[in-house]
Amino acid sequence: MKTQEELRRIVGNFEIRDEILDVAPLGNGLINDTFIVKTSGKDNYVLQRINNAIFQDVELLQHNIDCVTRHIREKLVKAGESDIDRKVLTFLRVPATGKTYWTDGETYWRVSLFIKDAYTYETVDPKYSCFAGEAFGNFEAMLADIPDTLGETIPDFHNMELRARQLREAVAADPVGRMEDEEVKEILAELLVYEEEMTKAERMHREGILPKRICHCDTKVNNMMFDADGNILCVIDLDTVMPSFVFSDFGDFLRTAANTVAEDSPEIDKVDFRMDIFEAFATGYIRSAKVFLTPVEKENLPYAACLFPYMQAVRFFADYINGDVYYKIKYPEHNLVRTRNQLKLFRSALSKVPEMSSFIASL
Ligand code: GN1
Ligand code: MG
Numbered sequence: 001m002k003t004q005e006e007l008r009r010i011v012g013n014f015e016i017r018d019e020i021l022d023v024a025p026l027g028n029g030l031i032n033d034t035f036i037v038k039t040s041g042k043d044n045y046v047l048q049r050i051n052n053a054i055f056q057d058v059e060l061l062q063h064n065i066d067c068v069t070r071h072i073r074e075k076l077v078k079a080g081e082s083d084i085d086r087k088v089l090t091f092l093r094v095p096a097t098g099k100t101y102w103t104d105g106e107t108y109w110r111v112s113l114f115i116k117d118a119y120t121y122e123t124v125d126p127k128y129s130c131f132a133g134e135a136f137g138n139f140e141a142m143l144a145d146i147p148d149t150l151g152e153t154i155p156d157f158h159n160m161e162l163r164a165r166q167l168r169e170a171v172a173a174d175p176v177g178r179m180e181d182e183e184v185k186e187i188l189a190e191l192l193v194y195e196e197e198m199t200k201a202e203r204m205h206r207e208g209i210l211p212k213r214i215c216h217c218d219t220k221v222n223n224m225m226f227d228a229d230g231n232i233l234c235v236i237d238l239d240t241v242m243p244s245f246v247f248s249d250f251g252d253f254l255r256t257a258a259n260t261v262a263e264d265s266p267e268i269d270k271v272d273f274r275m276d277i278f279e280a281f282a283t284g285y286i287r288s289a290k291v292f293l294t295p296v297e298k299e300n301l302p303y304a305a306c307l308f309p310y311m312q313a314v315r316f317f318a319d320y321i322n323g324d325v326y327y328k329i330k331y332p333e334h335n336l337v338r339t340r341n342q343l344k345l346f347r348s349a350l351s352k353v354p355e356m357s358s359f360i361a362s363l
Pocket of ligand 1: 218
């Protein structure tokens, strides 16, 4: 942990002219450490320590983010939008290097403008899910003609075949002896039953019938900012913007928004996949994404709604087996509780596929 003094010194490397009054923790991301920087001037800032154990190529990461924010900004300007600084993130440069990150050779940091009067939520109702669907569809549509080449900031991030392989490796190594437990064995057996079905996106891609597009890849509800009137301002957390299947954005939003409880709630009996949220989100998403969606992408959206709880269950479970090395945890069984929760959500979504499919077909 850095002291207040050290954090202030880090911020001092960026092009901020006003006096820094305070640096305090912000938000609840599972990967990076985030702080709000309060200044004596009109703008405040967000300071983030980039987790470079996970994002190993920070240069590529910040390149992607630069390209994406620049491209969106240009589109907003062309469309004559007002208040653009609240509709796309702005990253500050380090004058000494011209880069949008600062490093002491060990830790990596970046600073962006704090968006004023903006709110994030952990849950949304159907009305806002529909707005969110439209916003993520728009985000993908805006990036469809980006001239730059974006790399994969985490290679094969949402590749289900890879995630399944990583789980098998974790199980084979069993580094902290967690495979002895009966429940753990049962969870593994259940996950393996669906592996074939859940890896179909990669097969469709190899057959040439499923394209990769620039997606956000972390469309959790709390990665979207709303103004005080409930209008969507912008999407945040751009670390994982990269080429992927559209299933990433569609599925990961519903994984968080359509769950009746939080992803780590231990009240597993209460976990259920909400069809009202699904219908609202799908309606908004298809409204803006129909300009580029192919029939194969559209008809597989119900599969995406199942894939993401499944993939997240696999990822949380693999991390539990590995001894909690990836996700931040608050107590020893946190990743196991998350796994139970996501597995239950997966079962619930799977049982609603016919209903989802007929709804999608009606749009
Ligand atoms: C991580 O950084 P955060 O908390 O928004 C993770 C996502 C998971 C999510 C689960 C880079 O997102 O993929 O879905 O936790 N991000 C990375 O809550 O692994
Ligand atoms: Mg986040």
